[in-house]
Amino acid sequence: MSPPFAGPGFDLFAAPIAGKPLRPHQERAIAMLRGSLGKGLKRVVCQMPTGAGKTRTAAEMVSGALGKGKRVAFTVPAISLVDQTVAAFESEGIGAIGVIQANHARTDGRQPVQVVSVQSLAKRQRPAADLVIVDECHLRFEAVSRWIADAPGTTFVGLSATPWARGLADDWQDLIVPVRTGELIDAGLLSPFRVFAPSHPDMTGVKLNRAGDYDETQSGEVMGGLVADVVTTWLERARGFPTLVFAVNRPHAAQLVQQFADAGVMMGYCDAHVDLIERQFLFARMKRGDLAGIVNIGTLTTGVDADVRCVVLARPTRSEMLFVQMIGRGLRTAPGKQTCTILDHADNHARLGFVTDIHHDRLLSGREKSKATAKERGEPMPKECGSCGTLKPAKVRACPSCGFEPTRQSDIEVEDGELVEIGRGLPLDASPKHDREAKQRFWSMAQHVDAGRGKGGRLAKALYRAKFGVWPAGLDPSPIPPDAGFLAYERSRRIAYAKSQQRRAT
Ligand SMILES: [Zn+2]
The missing domain is CATH 3.40.50.300 (P-loop containing nucleotide triphosphate hydrolases)
Structure with a gap:
């Protein structure tokens, strides 16, 4: 282990502050940030999911810097967020705050903490700052990018719940992930x-x-x-x-x-x-x-x-x-x-x-191609419980919600590249093997009935989906008159719907 303050970065977080104790993951955020800056890095993104206590953690960073006699700028993505940010910092015990915004009552350039919206930043002079904290940095504000380019000696800390935008690596040098959403749920x-x-x-x-x-x-x-x-x-x-x-x-x-x-x-x-x-x-x-x-x-x-x-x-x-x-x-x-x-x-x-x-453990540069989705990358995807309909994690057999364990027949099957749900109140013939001709015939009859009732296509789609578990795709919309089987099916759906409405009403 190298000592945390080796290297050219100054220690922003030396002074302990009074106030609410930090949660373990917030301590970890400060420690990881310290480690990154200690390596001499100047522009570090800290991923803080919703619910991680971003303001509390940022207040700790601000207090640490103030304790070392440093000046801090905090940038917010919209003018409408200036006042609530000031209030949030004040509730964390930070009072020496000025605001950079035309005609704002809190305008006071002498204060060591300045809150500034990126809109104001684009128009007005930047506050003098040793530490700039950029909230919602994944939004990639041009005014911030220019500031970063102009101030290589200044320390920038980006905050974001989702720092996965392409191009972030062009401005920022490091990503730290002190806590993940699942851990916050578990806690x-x-x-x-x-x-x-x-x-x-x-x-x-x-x-x-x-x-x-x-x-x-x-x-x-x-x-x-x-x-x-x-x-x-x-x-x-x-x-x-x-x-x-x-x-x-x-x-x-x-x-x-x-x-x-x-x-x-x-x-x-x-x-x-x-x-x-x-x-x-x-x-x-x-x-x-x-x-x-x-x-x-x-x-x-x-x-x-x-x-x-x-x-x-x-x-x-x-x-x-x-x-x-x-x-x-x-x-x-x-x-x-x-x-x-x-x-x-x-x-x-x-x-x-x-x-x-x-989860991502690094920032993306602007040259990287648009990412494939997890499904396109071939990762195992969540599946629907055949009993209660909850999505359950890939490779998990017993449903975490209801305990149902699927047999092969009631599990989700893949057909035409789409998830097809089976079970869950669907009619018996919703097996994965419907040939194209049967689907086309059903769709054409559904078109006929839909048109007759003036449903604008909604009824046809709903019937098709109820029958086959997928939305219609690539079928010919020409109507044909419904046969007795179709009419019986349509009627059964209407009765089921009316019953479900009645249950709700009582
Ligand atoms: Zn279930």
Whole structure:
């Protein structure tokens, strides 16, 4: 073991501070950071998952630097976060704070700690600082990159729950991972979660955008075919749980809000145009029970401090960062909360695995190619329990939720490259061997019935999925009149649905 302070880096953390004791993983974060800086590195990213106590840990870094007579800048990703950051530091016992922002009451350049938004940083002079802490550094702010380039002697510490963006290695030299989400769950600091994957949208042919994620318009169209399924599943699995629904885009979110309203469930709506005050109001309404939940478009991935007990993933993504951030919103612990129910309608788990399995031990440079998903890399993926429908870890036979151990017949089989669920209340003929012709015939009859009832394709899709366990893909939509077998099947589904509605009503 080399001594921790060997090398040219100065010791930022010499002074012990009063206040709440650090948790073991927070101690570890400080020790690992000290070790990295001790090797002479100047720009270190510290991965702190949601729930790890990022503010407490950052306050420890700040206090340590102040104790050595150093000046500290803390950058936040949005002007709206300046005040809450100041308040958070003050509650950790750090008072000598100035703010860099036009006309802000806390403007005071003499204070040794300066809080600055990246927007202000882009426009105004940088505060003099020996240590710069960059919050949410995975967002790769240009103003920060320029600062890093201009100040090779300054120490920068990046904080992020998901420091996996391409290009981070171009600015930063080291990644430390003092704790992982699974450990925080085991320690009771985060809520356990349970995943259901009720839908399997067909994403074949959906283009990828420049960031390597699904094109929004196209995935919005695919997911638009599943709104009824989202609502039905929520009623069955999560009614009464304060819920965040992640939608693809505005039209898709509007469809979801409407579909919930049609089922008598009031959901709020949030996008980038909804300001902080309105957001707080939405959360207050959810807390009171006036809203069952909030449908949002990518806006509620950070800074949500509410009691959320269900997360609905109606947004397909290939981004581990977005995926982890969405799920993270449901992992806060709360009195009486046993678990967070995750309804993944977007096959994100089938693509990326469980959030607790996502791990990277180094930063990515900008030259590295877009990453393949865990599934594309051929890693073993979670499987659905044939009895209760919970997703269980790869290679685990007995279901952790219900104890059910599958026989081969009731396990998930792979057909046409898609997960096919079997068991769980599906009709008897949902065996994995349906030939193409039978599927086409069923689909054409479903089209006929759907058109006759003016369902706009939703009924046909729902029937097809109920029958075969997958969404229709690559079939000819020409209708043919239904035969007696089809009509009997359709009728049985309607009766099952009505019964499930009755059960809910009583
Ligand atoms: Zn089970």
